[in-house]
Amino acid sequence: MIFVSGQIFVDPSNGGMLKGDIKEEGGLYQAMNIEQVNTPAFLVDLSKVTRNTQRMFDRARRLNVRLRPHVKTHKTAEVARLQIGAGSAAITVSTLAEAWFFQSAGFDDITYAYPITPQKLPEAAELTRAMRYFHIVLDNPETFAAVHSFGRAHGIRFSAFIKVDCGYHRAGVDPEKAESITLAKQLHDSEAVEFAGILTHAGHSYRCRNRSEILEVATQERAVMVRFAGLLEENGVACPTVSVGSTPTAVHAESWEGVSEIRPGNYVFFDKFQADIGSCSLDDCAATVLTRVIGHYPDRSQLIIDAGALALSKDPGAIHIHNTVIFGAVLGNPQLKIVSLSQEHGVVESEVPIPFEEHPIGNLLRIIPNHSCLAAALFPKYYVVEEENVVDEWSPVRGW
C-alpha cells in the first residue's frame, strides 16, 4: 500500500522509503560481520534507530503535534526516511548543502532552520523555486530588509520564520520586546515574504541534569512561544506555525498545546551526553564508533585504541555534570575511560586494573560518542548493523 504524503509517495511497509528509491528485497549488499570492518568506523544500529524514530512518532501523535524532524545529526536520506515514516515528508536542515541533498532525494518541504544572511539569498531563491515548500529563518530587521529587497527584485516570495529566543540566548528575537512584533508585522506585510510563523530552539535544555529540569525548559519553551504567538495575533499578525524543538524537550514534554510542530534531530542516534542529562538510556544510543585496541601499556595501565579526535570529535560531553572530560562510553565496559584523544589515537584508562588479556591487540570495542552529531560528521559513510552484522552502508552529505 502506498500512502500519498504531500507530493511524495511513501511506503510505510518499507521504513518510509520514497518511491523509486526502494531497494530490491534482499538487495545486493554483501553482508559482513563487524570483525571485517576497517577501523575506526561509524556504526548505526538499525533496530535502535528504528525504535527511536518510532517512539518519537508515538510521542508526537500522543501530544497531537506535527513532527518535522531535523536531519543534521545523520545527514542521510535513509535515516530521514525512517524519521518521516508514513507521515509528512517535511524535514528540517541546518545547511544549504543538506537542503539540496534532501531535495534531490525527494523531500520537498524543508525548513532551513538557520539564520539566513544576505549572501545566501540567491541560493535560497533557487531552493524556493526547486521545491514545494522551502522555509528560511531570520531574527533581525537588517536581514528582513535584504530578504524583502531581494525578493522584490527577483520576483521571489520567500517563506520566512522569525526565530525566537525562548531562553537559550544564542540566536532569536526577544519575544518580550515591541520591536519583535514590529519585525513580524514587516514580514507579514511584505509582498516578498510569506510569514511562516515563529520558530525556536530550546538549546538550554542541554544545560539540564535530569528529566525534571528538562521538563521545566519544555514548559518554558512552549509557554514563551504560545504567548508570543498570542501577542502577534493580538497585533493583527496571524501566526500559521509555532515551531519548537530540541531532543531533550521533545523527549520529555508533557504538552505541546498551542504548538504546531516539533523539530528534534539528535534523538535518532542519541549519545552519551543525552544519556547523561536524562534524555535517554545508554541502551537507546544507536550510533557507536567501532575501534580496535592497538597497544597495551601495562606499566601505566593504559590501552591505546584507533579512535582519536578524527573519529570521536573533541566534544567534552556533559562537563556540567561530571566536571571531567571522558570521551564517550565503551559499550559493555563501563570501567574503561577514554581519557585523552590525539588525531588518530585514544588513550584508555580504567578505575580497576585493565584485564589486558580480555582486550588483545586488534580487539574490537564500540564507543558511544559524547556527541553523535559531531562524530557522525567525521565519517564518509556509516555501516548499518543488525546485532554484529553489517547489512548496509549509508552516505551522508557534507559541507555547507
Add this chain to the structure above:
Amino acid sequence: MIFVSGQIFVDPSNGGMLKGDIKEEGGLYQAMNIEQVNTPAFLVDLSKVTRNTQRMFDRARRLNVRLRPHVKTHKTAEVARLQIGAGSAAITVSTLAEAWFFQSAGFDDITYAYPITPQKLPEAAELTRAMRYFHIVLDNPETFAAVHSFGRAHGIRFSAFIKVDCGYHRAGVDPEKAESITLAKQLHDSEAVEFAGILTHAGHSYRCRNRSEILEVATQERAVMVRFAGLLEENGVACPTVSVGSTPTAVHAESWEGVSEIRPGNYVFFDKFQADIGSCSLDDCAATVLTRVIGHYPDRSQLIIDAGALALSKDPGAIHIHNTVIFGAVLGNPQLKIVSLSQEHGVVESEVPIPFEEHPIGNLLRIIPNHSCLAAALFPKYYVVEEENVVDEWSPVRGW
C-alpha cells in the same frame, strides 16, 4: 629543469609539483574574491604555506637531517608537493586511506607512522607491493608475531620500524627495557621483515609553554633515540634510520646529530595552539576558517558567526597555558573571543564593547583555528588564497 628524486620527477621551479600533474600556466581556475565564497570555508594562504615549507627545508638542510614530512594535517597532494619541494619524495601518513591517495598521486616512499594491527596487514601487504618503499610501525611482540607469520605465509617482506616512547607516553617501547632490544633483534632476524629502524613522536612538546621548554624536549627526543640506536648497535642490530618528529621540536631543535630524518606535519599550516606554545607567530598561520557574522545581540554583547563545531572542531586549544577555552583567534580582531560553539554557530564576545557597525550581518571574519589538523578534516575542499583572492581549490583525502 627537472630533477630526479627517487623514481619521481620533480620540477623545483613549480613548487615541487610532480611531472604530469603540472597545471597549465594561468590554469583554468576562475579566480574570485573571498567575498564570493560560501561560508564557512577553509582558506589556505599560499604564500604562508610556501614560506612555512621553505623554512622547514632550510632548517633540515642546516641541521643536516632528512625531511620526511607528515601529510596528516592537510591530506592534499598539493601541500605534500610543497613539503617535498625538490628534495626526496618521501612522506609520512597516518591512515591507510592517505597511503593509497598519495601512492596514486605518485609518492612512492611512505611511512605509515601508526601502530599496525593484524587486521591491517593484508592492506599493508598490498601497499608494500604497490610502491617502492612502504614502512610500517609496531611496538610489541604480539604484533611482531602477526607481521612475521603473515609475511612468511604470503611471501611479503615488510619494512618495519620500532616505535619508541621518548617521553610522550602514548605509544612506543620503553627504550630502557631489555625487552625492547629483544624486539628489535626479532625484527632484525625475521625473514619477513626488513628492520627499518626506530621512530618516535615527541608529542609531549605540545605540553610546553615556550621555546626553551620545547628545546628541552627536542634535546631529550634526540638523546633518547641516539642512545637507543647505540644500544641496538652494541647488541648487533644495525639501525638504518633514526626517525623523530613533532612540529614544535622540528621548529626549534638546535641539533639532530645522530638522527636520520624528521617528520613534522602541522608546520605547513600552524595554528593558534602552535603560536601559543611558541612554535610560530600568529602571522605564520597559513590556514583560516572564513566565516560570516549572522547575528547581533547587543543586549548581551555578542555576535553569532556561521563557524561552529563542524568548522572549527571543539579542540579547546592551549588550556594548559590559558586555563580557559577560546575557540581560535579572529584575524585582525584580537579583542573578539569565540566563547562557545554549537554544531553550526559560534558565539563571539569581546573584552571591550563590540563595535557592531564594524561587523554588519554578512561581514566576513577569518579565524585561526586552535588545531588546524582537526579543522581541516571537517572541510571537503580548501580554498587557496593569495591575499583575498581565491586562486585554486584543493581536495583532501578522508577516511581510514
